[in-house]
Amino acid sequence: MIRIAIKMLMGDRLKYLGLLAGMAFAAMMISQQMSIFLGLSSQTGTFIREMTSTDLWVMDPQLRFSEDTISLPDTALQRVRSIEGVAHAVPLYKGFLKAQLADGTRTSVIVVGVDDATLSGAPATIKNGDATLLRQEPGILIDERDMGTKLAYTRSGGAPMKLGDRISINDRDALVVGTYRGSPSFFWDPTIYTTYSRALQFAPRERRLMSFVMVKVAPGQDVLAVKERIERITGYAARTSVDFENITKAYILKSTGILINFGIAVGLGFVIGMIVTGQTFFNFTLDNLRYFAALKAMGASTGTLVRMVLSQVLSVTWLAFGLGVGIAAFMGHFLAKTDLAFLMKWEVLVVTVGMMLVVGVVAALISLVKVLRLEPGVVFKG
Amino acid sequence: MDTLTATPTIEPGAKADRPVAVYCKGITKTYGSGQSAVRALRGVDVDVRTGELMMLVGPSGCGKTTLISIIAGVLDRDEGECTVLGKDFKVLGPSGTTQFRATNVGFVFQAFNLIPTLTLAENVAVPLLINRVRRADAIEQACEMLKKVGLGDRTKDIPTRLSGGQQQRVAISRALVHKPKLLVCDEPTSALDHVTGQKVMELLRSVAAGNDLSLVVVTHDARIFEFADRIAEMDDGRIVSMTTGKGHQHSSFDASHAK
Known part of the structure; x- marks a missing residue:
């Protein structure tokens, strides 16, 4: 039937x-x-996922999501490094800054400053070389997809930005030394990578400028045990990438x-x-x-x-x-x-x-x- | 035709020697309640013998459809006794009655009610499928049945491509394919012209005679009265007269004439 x-x-x-x-x-x-x-x-978690070199993100406990700007004091880095089970810890800067292109086009950018010595946290897929390009003064890496879009010279016909071009970040000179291939992000502003020390020069003067401490756990150590130890001893929040991505996602979903x-x-x-x-x-x-x-x-x-x-x-x-x-x-x-x-x-x-x-x-x-x-x-x- | 009294008695021509297939006594049925109540049946006594073709005639609203519905087990009576093939639907209950209809009752409707999107064979196979016969077997038996009514070469056609007479032959095939013991027909010729109507009745007459099948036919069509063994005339919810017909004089049907 x-x-x-x-x-x-x-x-x-x-x-x-x-x-x-x-x-x-x-x-x-x-x-x-x-x-x-x-x-x-x-x-919403693109930035976090692309930082593959870190086991734990140490941050201010009140930080709500990855783009939040609550900085840590410089002493935080040494305090974290002193904790048992931490193989190494490096600072990371992340902040929204004003930028001006050569033709006068104004835009805002997300500047990420990675550790000068290790360059840990730099993009994995740099098209024309590797992270050591950042050692050129005053070098920055930009996403190749932003060159013709978010960082295009819109005031002079929309021509794309090129390697070797100069850009002013917060009135400081920066040189495009390389491009990387990043994944699409929920946050619209173009992400620019540079070294930590150079990022601090770009950033406006503030007492605290370090956004995160990136921790690599020593071999044989339990990540969750080290996390608990960092939180207990320093009073900061230590989050795995998954946890950090989840709170970021939850915050964006809730607030937007x-x-x-x-x-x-x-x-x-x-x-x-x-x-x-x-x-x-x-x-x-x-x-x-x-x-x-x-x-x-x-x-x-x-x-x-x-x-x-x-x-x-x-x-x-x-x-x-x-x-x-x-x-x-x-x-x-x-x-x-x-x-x-x-x-x-x-x-x-x-x-x-x-x-x-x-x-x-x-x-x-x-x-x-x-x-x-x-x-x-x-x-x-x- | 000879006019009889209102009390149903079996005349010799009405196959009085055959077992009773349908027995109804004092059947009443009222639709609605209070002032709007309509008494459709007011104590009907009727019986139908095995192999008999009984016609129910009368003006519109006299209770024919209600009576045939009760006999077919698609409507509950209010009062009275009614057994069909020895079974009382009130005892069988709703699911037992449904099963009983599936096995023992064939239906021929005024509007044919052939499903237009199914082939003739599929339409005819429906009662077998309801009885859980395997599809392939059901289609095979349906084709055999269609062959018997002269439509063996059109089994894969759809109903809308057929004339009214042909559609009614398909409907009759569907009503008979599962070998029921009782066939109820509602105005089977009203949608057909005279000649086609005669042929359809010859077909029904012949299958009744050949299969010990009891037929109850509701009709307004006086031109087919001659096919009845008995004719029960109804009025105002009662059987007011019972006449014998000439049904028994009809010979078996040659399907080729019905084309």
């Missing part, structure tokens, strides 16, 4: 296509919006409202899917009511009718899920070549299929109420 049910549904081409399109649109909306949300959410915005978009997809599917499927059921009545009169049990209606809805749901997620993935494939966020994890598929099943089952239930309440005797009423 299930094949009969599906043929009944597919035979009404217009309604079938309407149903399929409505559900596919819902699946596309839900999966695409969730993937963009996950992509954005993941991009993107979770609500994407939640609304996903909810809309769900509601639209529900309305379109429910309405279309209910109309299909109404159109076929006399056949359902005839089947009922001929002895089709309640279980048979439930299976028929569910198989009709679920067959469309499954197909629409594939179609909608396929379209979303196709869009994501193209977004991957841009800085736009898109991350379709398996969880997206699970949640989408779950939501689509709810849409389908609710649509089926609305119709089933009509079918199951149907008196088979109506078939004798002309």
Whole structure:
């Protein structure tokens, strides 16, 4: 009877296509919006993930996320270095500074100052050499993707920045000595790498300028034990990259409202899917009511009718899920070549299929109420 | 036709020697309640013998459809006794009645009710599928049945490509494919022209005669009264007369004439 049910549904081409399109649109909306949300959410941790050389980030306990600017005193570095289990610890500067390009274009930049001696924390993928390029005075590394966009000479026609160009950061001269390939970040401003000492020269005069102490744990030492020790002895917060990324993500989600915005978009997809599917499927059921009545009169049990209606809805749901997620993935494939966020994890598929099943089952239930309440005797009423 | 009294008695021509397939006594049915209540049946006594073709006739609203619905087990009676093939639907309960209908009752509807998106074979196979016959076997039996009604070469067609008469033959095939013991037909010829209607009735008559099948036919169409063994005339929720027909005089059906 299930094949009969599906043929009944597919035979009404217009309604079938309407149903399929409505559900596919819902699946596309839900999966695409969730993937963009996950992509954005993941991009909040780009800076942290790219610092692969560190086991622990030591920071002010009140620091809320990676771009927050609560600095540590210089003594923090020595205090951390003195703790058992710390192999080495280096300072890191991170701050938002004003910059001016040669043509007068003004912009703000994120300046990251890495340890002068070890260059620990410098980008891993430097295109025209390695981190030692930073030893040239007054060298900076810029993201190659920012050269023609965020750091382009917009006041003189948009020409891209080039190696060897000079840039003024907080009225201090800087020289572009290299480019790196960074991952897209949630934070819009271009990230510029330089040495720690040079970053301090760029930064405005303040009593405290060190943003983080980057800790490498000694071989054989338990990272969590060292973390606990640092926190206990210094009173600072010591966080693994995963923890730091998680609090950053949580703060951004909480403070920006993107979770609500994407939640609304996903909810809309769900509601639209529900309305379109429910309405279309209910109309299909109404159109076929006399056949359902005839089947009922001929002895089709309640279980048979439930299976028929569910198989009709679920067959469309499954197909629409594939179609909608396929379209979303196709869009994501193209977004991957841009800085736009898109991350379709398996969880997206699970949640989408779950939501689509709810849409389908609710649509089926609305119709089933009509079918199951149907008196088979109506078939004798002309 | 000879007019009989309102009390259902079995005349010789009405196969009185055959076992009773449908037995109803004092059946009442009221729709609604209070001032808006409509008494559709006011104590109907009727019986149908095995192999008999009984017609229910009468003006609109006289209770024909209600009576056939109760006999077919798709509507509950309020009062009275009713057994079909020895079973009382009130005792069987809803799921037992559904199962009983699936196994023992065939339906022919005024509007055919063939599912337009299914092939003729699939339409005819539906009662077998309801009875959980394997799909391949059900389709094979459906094709055999369609062959018997002269539509063996159109098993893969869809109903909308057929004439009204052909559609009703498909509907009859569907009603008979699972070899029911009781066939209930609601205005089977009302949507057909006279000649086609006659052929459909010849078909029904012949299958009833050949299969010990009891038929209850609701009709307004006086032109087919001649096919009945007995005709129960209803009015205002009662059977007001019972007449014998000439049904028993009809010979078996040659499907090729119905094309």
